[in-house]
Amino acid sequence: MQLTVRPAQSEDxxxxxxLILQSAFRMLNEIFGNGDATVTGQYLMAAWQLGMGQxxxxxxxxxxxxxxxxxxxVTSWHDGLAASFGRHTLNSIKQFFGVNETLNVLARSRRLTGMLSPPCGHQLAIGHVAVAEAYRQxxxxxxxxTAMQHRALRLGKSELVLDVEADNPDALAFYLSLGFECAPSLTPFLHCTKPVADIR
Incomplete structure (x- = not known):
């Protein structure tokens, strides 16, 4: 099997x-589809094609x-992203949902993502990590x-950080196997960190 990790393109x-939907199905489906996975998938497709934003x-x-x-x-973000990153994300929501439903989407997003930890200045946060079922293991x-570790090094970051659902044992075992340390929290998520220099 010849594997390539590369920047995504619109054609992907x-x-x-x-796969993005698969990476956090419950959260994304509640935020964007209000329980309707078809709507969530349609939004993700539209937002992907716009190129910019989350x-x-x-x-x-x-x-x-x-x-x-x-x-x-996979995706990644850090504290040095331009303000336009947030604007592009908001615009993708407005274009798809319209003004009235955008307010509902933002309210659901604040309620759910408020439990996640933003990256500090020395950290690169990663997310949307998913692999097709037939290609796992x-x-x-x-x-x-590893590609995100190299990206972090290029950006001068010293640590990778992510949040994983505490009731997702397969994902948790995967991150622990890569050397992440996951701290318990009062939210449904575990906050996991790994030194960037520790490339395995």
Whole structure:
């Protein structure tokens, strides 16, 4: 199997957006679909194609086999992102949902994502990590995380950080196997960190 991890492109939409939804199904479906996975998937597709913002392709990396078959996805963010990042995310929501429903989406988002920890200045946060079911246990998730470690080094960050649902034992075991340390919290999420220099 020849694996490539590269910056995402707009043409990766079908494979990548389904994986993004898979990465945090309950949260994303509640925020954007209010329980309707079809609406959530349609929003993610529209936001991906816009390119910019939290769900745009320009802020994602994909793992591909056979050159362009997307089998994994990851995103990252840090405290040095331009203010336009938030504006592009908001615009993608407004364009898809309209003004009135955007207010509901933002209210649901604040309630759910308020439990997540933003990255500090020395950290690169990663998220939307997912690998297609048929390609798991082949080192693809590890390759995605390693690519983000190299990105963190280029940005001068010393630590990777992520939040994982406490009731997701498979994801937790995966991150622990890569050397992340996960601290318990009062939220449904565990806050996990890993030194960037510790590339395995």
């Amino acid at each position: 939409a079908n494979g990548a957006t389904s 769900y745009g392709y320009r802020n994602h990396w994909v793992a591909c086999v056979n050159h362009n078959d997307v089998v994994g996805v 082949r080192g693809i998730g590890r390759s995605l995380i």
